[in-house]
Amino acid sequence: MKKKHWYDYLWLWTILYFSLGFFNILFAWLGLIDFLVPLFIAIIGGNKAFCNRYCGRGQLLEKCGKCSRNHAAPKWMASKWFRYGFLVFFLSMFGSMLFQTYLVAAGASSLRETIKLLWLFRVPWGWTYTAGTVADWIAKFAFGFYSLMLTSTIIGLVVNTLFKPRAWCSFCPMGTMTQMICKIKAKERLW
């Protein structure tokens, strides 16, 4: 057995994050840590230590690997066009979420206390927020960001079960983005 490190328990953070967001949506803002830290590590350190060591979601998926069929994923799932395509799709969805936050901030749109799963299904999530606690746009961003995090976890769990544990990692937008940064820094080919 390999020696356990503190960072081998970061899957607890992922569970904590989703639990906190179930009670108070404003905790969804903490998800920015998972968004910015990998980027900083890639930009400053030029490595994927986040994916390799600290990614709580990856660890959680690994834990859920017991329910995996352990089948090889189709080749296209780790192909460049799918990975970059999914990254573009994910970032545009992120951009659209930011735009909706802006609309709420500008007063052009009102705050809806729901989350949207898989970019399609609106789920009521109103018990996690009392109107007026913070500015509407702050709450809007929290609902949006939580939706994004939960959506990617759902997709992750589906491919985890169908294919191998951590099959999500083969097309995770954060992974693709950080690998891109590392490849640019190391002057490796991107395609």
Added chain:
Amino acid sequence: MKKIAVADKKVCVACGVCLKTCTKEAITIFRGCYAVVDDAKCVGCGLCAKACPAGCIAVAERGE
């Protein structure tokens, strides 16, 4: 040792599942870009190939 793991650096997503699986610490991720197998340490057991979510590792005969 007759066999060795070979990672396809064009497909590798550098997620690091292989390093966690390897009992010989024979794999490193080269500057966040792709997995590199140390041929002096690899015993060709194939654990990494089985675990790789991108399916980019194959076990090959040495010297091929």
